[in-house]
Amino acid sequence: MLINMSVNQDVHHQAFYLTRELFHESYKHKAKVIWFTGLSGSGKSSLANEVSKLLFEHAIKVFVLDGDNTRLGLNKDLGFSLSDRKENIRRVAEVAKLFVDSGTVVLTSFISPIEEERMMAKQIIGKENFIEVFVDCSLERCEKRDVKGLYAKARAGEIKNFTGIDSPYEKPSNPDITVNTVDQTITECSQIIFNAIKPQLNE
């Protein structure tokens, strides 16, 4: 007889004046999620930063969601176990979807090493608004760069569950865009990504 609201049967989607269509018309571009995936040190955040600049300069409403930043706020209760990392991706995908609802192009920069979880993100966001960018860079090169000194700590056993060392990275099976940051500079890769996504925002 007792129904607990936790099953959410009494929560319904509320219609608002502000809609995706209204934002699209007003901002003169579509809103999509550009999902960067790759090893730590592959260049995801540098690329997201550069591409966001190019989009901003072309009057696109744009924002960057970053693993480091969200982990200090929304997801600060989550660790790096496989289940916590999955929840991390789920929440980021839900937030990215809200930004799409607001008419904003979102660049997300997360290692997101598991194919199934990236597909979960794609499903949450909606496949028509999800553009997967594989930032391809060898583990050797990422480890050599080691900008944050994390690989050294992982090798020393001071960090557990580190992607590429003692936690898997599954390459995307069918990414929309692939860039290789060993062969090409961040500037070159950014232009490739920008050129690939810009037309899709103006369809």
Place this chain on the structure above:
Amino acid sequence: MLINMSVNQDVHHQAFYLTRELFHESYKHKAKVIWFTGLSGSGKSSLANEVSKLLFEHAIKVFVLDGDNTRLGLNKDLGFSLSDRKENIRRVAEVAKLFVDSGTVVLTSFISPIEEERMMAKQIIGKENFIEVFVDCSLERCEKRDVKGLYAKARAGEIKNFTGIDSPYEKPSNPDITVNTVDQTITECSQIIFNAIKPQLNE
């Protein structure tokens, strides 16, 4: 010797090209959170909707975060226990902060019945960007409206932890704006709120 990354000592804030200052300059307005609080049925979502329309028509980049909507996505893992409701508010505040980072004015529509939790939201968002709007409406009137039929279910014992019935609502001790939806229409209250916040976005 073993350090688990879950303590986040290896996560640092990353600097991006896109900043609040850049968005402020580009969009020609500040970004703030307009936090609506009040009983179920007091008119929060109707007001957020109307005020968002007024802001949008004045070329403000604006978005609405709503309890019903976020509970179907980001917070669908949360129930209505006091601890889950607190986590609900924490996540919404963190997301609202991300929207402020993106230059967007956010209208949040949540019962948010506990003063301490609203103060937590204010602290997360930053007091300089937090405008609390108390939607004052008597329990009697809310229950009489009962748009969603929830009060009837709560009285019948079919819903537990329902604010105003078997869960407390603490009135804001010092709201920035108060409107009374018993004495005034949604249109009148919306205009009061719009007039109060618009100058603060253009300071």
